[in-house]
Structure formats: structure tokens, C-alpha cells
Amino acid sequence: MALMYTEEQRELIxxxxxxxxxxxxxxxxAADEAGECPPELFKWGxxxxxxxxxIPEEFGGMGLDYETCAMMFEELAKVDAAYADTFVTNFVxxxxxxxxxxxxxxxxxxxxxxxxxxxxxxxxxxxxxxVASMRSTATRDGDHYVLNGTKTFITNGSIASIYVIFAKTDxxxxxxGITAFLVDAGTPGLYAGAREHKMGFRLSDTCEVxxxxxxxxxxxxxxxxxxxxxxxxxxxNLSRAFISTLGVGIMQRALDEAVSxxxxxxxxxxxxxxxxxxxxxxxxxxxxVEASRCLVNNAMRMMDAGDLVRLEGAIVKTFVTDCMQExxxxxxxVFGGYGYSKDYPVEKLxxxxxxxxxxxxxxxxxxxxxxxxxxxxx
Ligand SMILES: Cc1cc2nc3c(=O)[nH]c(=O)nc-3n(C[C@H](O)[C@H](O)[C@H](O)COP(=O)(O)OP(=O)(O)OC[C@H]3O[C@@H](n4cnc5c(N)ncnc54)[C@H](O)[C@@H]3O)c2cc1C
Numbered sequence: 001m002a003l004m005y006t007e008e009q010r011e012l013i014x015x016x017x018x019x020x021x022x023x024x025x026x027x028x029x030a031a032d033e034a035g036e037c038p039p040e041l042f043k044w045g046x047x048x049x050x051x052x053x054x055i056p057e058e059f060g061g062m063g064l065d066y067e068t069c070a071m072m073f074e075e076l077a078k079v080d081a082a083y084a085d086t087f088v089t090n091f092v093x094x095x096x097x098x099x100x101x102x103x104x105x106x107x108x109x110x111x112x113x114x115x116x117x118x119x120x121x122x123x124x125x126x127x128x129x130x131v132a133s134m135r136s137t138a139t140r141d142g143d144h145y146v147l148n149g150t151k152t153f154i155t156n157g158s159i160a161s162i163y164v165i166f167a168k169t170d171x172x173x174x175x176x177g178i179t180a181f182l183v184d185a186g187t188p189g190l191y192a193g194a195r196e197h198k199m200g201f202r203l204s205d206t207c208e209v210x211x212x213x214x215x216x217x218x219x220x221x222x223x224x225x226x227x228x229x230x231x232x233x234x235x236x237n238l239s240r241a242f243i244s245t246l247g248v249g250i251m252q253r254a255l256d257e258a259v260s261x262x263x264x265x266x267x268x269x270x271x272x273x274x275x276x277x278x279x280x281x282x283x284x285x286x287x288x289v290e291a292s293r294c295l296v297n298n299a300m301r302m303m304d305a306g307d308l309v310r311l312e313g314a315i316v317k318t319f320v321t322d323c324m325q326e327x328x329x330x331x332x333x334v335f336g337g338y339g340y341s342k343d344y345p346v347e348k349l350x351x352x353x354x355x356x357x358x359x360x361x362x363x364x365x366x367x368x369x370x371x372x373x374x375x376x377x378x
Contacts, residue, residue, distance in 0.1 A: 009068050016072045019044050020079040028080045028203065032348055037083060037203040039159075046115035050076070050087040055094060059106045060114065066238075067300040070245035074293075077249025078256075081352050082204035084246050086117060089155045091242065092360075093118035093164040095235035096180060100223040105182050109162055112184060116161035121151040121209050122232055128152075129365050132175030132229065136167040136211065145169070145221070147181065147214040150193060153359075157207035158192035161185045165211070166228045178228030181220045189214040200351030237310050240317035240360045241299035247320040247356050248296055251289045254331035254349045258282060261344075262334050272334070281330045288323040295319060311373045314366040321356035321363060328353040 005013065023044045031037050045051065053069045055061020064072075069091075076084040090113055097105045109118065127134040136149025147167050151157070163183045170177030183190060193208030223231050259282055262273035272278045295316045299309050309316075328350040332339035339346050357363045 005071070009071055012064075012068060012072050013075050016048065016050075016075040017078075019048055020076050024076075024083060025079045028083070029342075029348075032080075032202045035197060035202045036205065037086065041083070042086065045076075045083070045087050051090050051113055051115055051117070052110075054091045055110055056098070056106075059103070059110045061110060065300075066242065066303045067297060070242060070296060070300045073242075074245045074249040074252070074296075077246040078253040080203050081246040081250050082201040084249070085201070085204050085243070086156060086159075088243065088246065089120060090118045092155075092235070092239045093120045093162070095238050096120070096164050096222055096231050097182065099234050100180070100227065100231040101182065104219075105222065109182065112162040117156045117159050119154050119156040119160035119163045119209065120235075121154050121157075121163055121165040123151060123153050124149065125152045129362060131166075131232070132178070134166065134168060134178065136165075137171060138167040138169045138179055138181065140169070141215070143218050144215050145179075145181065145218065147183070147189075147211040147216065149211050151209040151211075153196065153206055154209045155359075156205055157209045158195065159205050163190070163209065164222065165209070166232060167211075169225050173226065175229045176226050178232075179225045180222035180228040180231045181216055182222055183214065183216055183220060187214055187216065199354065200348070201355045234308060236360060237308055237313035238303055239313075240366070241296070241303065241309050241313040243356070243360050244292070244296050244299070244316050244320040247324045247353070248289065248293045250349050250353055250356075251285070251292060251324055251327040254328045254346060255282070255285045255289050257344075257346055257349075258285065258331040258334040261338075265336075278334060281334055285327045285330050288327050292320040292323050311370065314361075314369045314373075317356075317360060318363045318366040318370070321353075324353040324356055 024041060027041055049062055052061040053064045057063035073084050073088055094109055097109055122131060124134050138145040138147045149167060165181045165183050166178050168177045169179040189212040191210050193210045196206040198206060262278055263271050265272050299312045299316045302309050302312060331346040332350050335344055335346050338344045
């Protein structure tokens with residue numbers, strides 16, 4: 001794959017690699033243990049412009065293509081995918097505005113996040129896969145709406161400076177009664193609730209977002225009333241494909257660590273990489289990393305050509321994130337008992353990998369999406 005990088009891509013990848021290795025990696029183990037990322041660590045990401053890479057130049061961003069952005073975030077994810085996801089979530093939120101909002105909303109989003117973070121608030125305690133059953137409401141009051149409800153598992157929930165929030169303007173209409181809003185942090189009644197204590201992905205902030213009589217002007221509506229569900233799903237198709245690049249980063253790191261360990265660890269008088277069964281573990285890992293990267297790159301190119309990757313987003317997300325479980329587990333296996341120890345890096349990769357089968361729509365839901373599209377196209 002390296003031969004396919006352009007000179008500019010190679011330079012950006014090297015920049016991210018150098019900063020991630022020297023400025024972020026030394027602090028990751030302590031932050032993982034503490035369950036939060038020190039705010040000063042984000043300075044490096046902001047200095048590199050990671051929060052602006054995907055934002056089009058017309059709105060003040062760097063306007064890089066998806067393929068190049070994905071390569072940069074794969075590199076960062078090798079050091080810590082949760083750190084990378086803190087920045088990537090800005091784009092999960094922004095894509096809703098870019099695809100369905102107004103230029104004024106896009107400019108406002110960029111002002112709020114330069115530098116800063118955004119959050120995408122869809123899930124609720126009783127409405128995860130079944131988004132249409134959400135209970136948050138947005139009630140019209142003159143030229144304003146009043147938002148009430150609690151969102152669950154929100155990435156960047158306590159550190160965001162702007163929120164994309166979904167709530168029902170017509171509760172009787174089910175999924176067709178959901179509307180999307182762009183809401184500034186600090187709006188009275190909007191606050192972060194309980195934080196999640198997670199098994200992995202611990203540098204990523206995950207918490208409830210509570211709305212108590214949050215008044216927003218009607219200009220905060222993204223698209224039109226009742227379009228929220230399709231706005232979210234359109235943006236999520238792109239986000240599912242994009243998030244998979246973090247998965248490739250985790251897998252590549254697992255493979256690199258496993259090969260290096262297998263070459264230096266000796267048992268029965270020789271390096272364990274000389275045992276065919278260990279070679280099999282490593283080869284299976286390499287096959288899945290390479291296949292995953294090819295799928296991600298293909299999806300990114302389709303997105304760069306304007307495709308909404310409805311089918312491909314679900315396919316790449318499911319394939320890559322399922323591969324992640326085997327690849328990171330194999331890495332632990334190659335390390336033997338040391339792989340299970342927090343003194344070595346691979347147990348964290350295995351913990352971080354699990355969430356990828358769950359967020360951005362579980363892999364069971366992705367399979368139902370894929371099957372529904374197949375059903376309609378034959
Ligand atoms: C760390 C983390 C970060 C997150 N970040 C965000 C965020 O930023 N914004 C946001 O809005 N949400 C976020 N989420 C929420 C995430 O998207 C949901 O957890 C996910 O969609 C699943 O919903 P659920 O947890 O309620 O599980 P459920 O929907 O209750 O699912 C439970 C199980 O049932 C299966 N299942 C459910 N329905 C079906 C079906 N029809 N067919 C087959 N199987 C089914 C699921 O696949 C799963 O295995 C995050 C979650 C986590 C853990």
C-alpha cells in the first residue's frame with residue numbers, strides 16, 4: 001500500500017506519526033488507567049489541525065479528501081484510537097450539517113470547533129439500535145423550540161463546544177417525527193450527565209447529555225422538521241466507513257507488536273516466530289489488516305467521488321470491526337501470558353477493539369441493513 005501514497009499523503013502521515021509517537025504515546029498508558037485524556041494532550045491534535053482536516057476550505061477548514069484524512073487517522077489510531085476518535089467525532093457531527101444543513105450552520109460549527117470538539121447526540125437509554133423509539137422532545141414555542149430529554153453514551157459529551165441533537169417534534173410520528181438541531185454548549189439547561197466507566201477506549205469522553213427546557217431558535221433546525229432520522233442515517237453511512245480506518249490502525253499496531261515480539265521471544269531454544277502455528281496466527285492477522293485497509297481505501301475513494309456509501313459503509317464497518325476482534329486476540333495469543341498483562345501493549349488493543357462492533361450501529365444492525373439493500377436490489 002505504501003507505494004500508492006502521494007508525496008503529500010506521505011508527508012502528512014509522517015507528521016502525524018512523529019507527533020503521535022513523541023508527544024502522545026508516552027502518556028497513553030496513564031490516561032488509559034485514569035480513564036480520561038488530559039486536556040493538554042489535545043493541544044497536539046489541534047496544532048496539527050486534526051479537528052479541521054475534513055472541513056471544506058470554504059468554511060475555513062483544511063479541505064483534505066477523505067482518503068488522506070483516513071490515512072492520517074489510521075496513523076494516529078496506532079497510538080490511541082480513542083484519542084483519534086475524539087477528533088473524528090467532530091466530523092461525525094459535521095457531516096449532518098454538510099449534507100443537510102445551511103452554509104451559515106457550517107460556518108457556525110467551524111467557529112465553535114476551531115479549536116474545540118463536537119458531539120453527535122442520537123442514542124438514548126431506551127433507544128439504541130431502535131433510534132425511532134427515542135423519547136427526547138422538541139416542542140415549538142413561537143419561533144423557538146424547547147428541548148427535553150437525556151442522551152446516552154455520547155462521545156465528547158462533556159467536552160464539546162457544539163452539539164448535534166436529535167429530538168422528536170412529532171412524537172406520534174415515530175421515526176418520521178425526529179428533527180435534528182445544532183445547539184451550542186452553554187445554552188441554559190444543556191449539561192453533561194453521568195460519565196461511563198468503560199472497559200476500553202478510555203481516552204474517549206463518553207457520558208450522558210441532559211436537556212432540561214433547552215430553548216433554541218428555529219434557525220438551529222438542521223434540514224426540516226421530521227427529517228432527523230434520514231439526516232442521521234445519511235451522515236452515519238459515511239461515518240461508519242470512516243471510523244473503520246481507526247480499526248485498521250489498531251490492527252496494524254497489533255500486527256507490528258506481535259511480529260516484533262515473536263522475533264525476540266524464545267521458547268524451545270528458538271524465536272517463537274519459527275513455529276508454524278505462530279506463523280499462521282501472524283499470517284492470518286496480516287491478511288485481515290491488508291484486506292481491511294483495501295476496503296477502507298475503496299470506500300474513501302467512493303466518498304471522495306460523492307457516493308453516500310449506504311451499502312459499502314455497512315459492509316466495510318462490519319468486515320473491518322469483526323476482523324479487529326480476531327487480529328487483536330491473536331496478538332494477545334502471540335504474547336502468551338504477557339499478552340494478558342497490562343505491562344504489555346496488546347491487551348489494551350483488544351479492549352479498545354470491542355467497541356467498534358457496537359457503536360455507529362451494531363454489527364447485527366449493519367447485517368440487517370446489508371440484507372435489506374440486497375433484498376431490494378435483486
Ligand atoms: C463508547 C461508546 C460511544 C458511543 N458514542 C455515541 C455517540 O457519540 N453518539 C450516539 O448517539 N451514540 C453513541 N453510542 C451509542 C451506540 O451507538 C449504541 O450503544 C449502539 O447503537 C447500540 O445501542 P444499545 O447499546 O442500546 O444496544 P441495543 O440496541 O439494546 O442492542 C443490544 C443487542 O441487541 C442487538 N439488536 C438490537 N436490535 C436488533 C435487531 N433488530 N436485530 C438484531 N439484533 C439486534 C444488538 O446488535 C446488540 O447486540 C456510543 C456507545 C458507546 C459504548
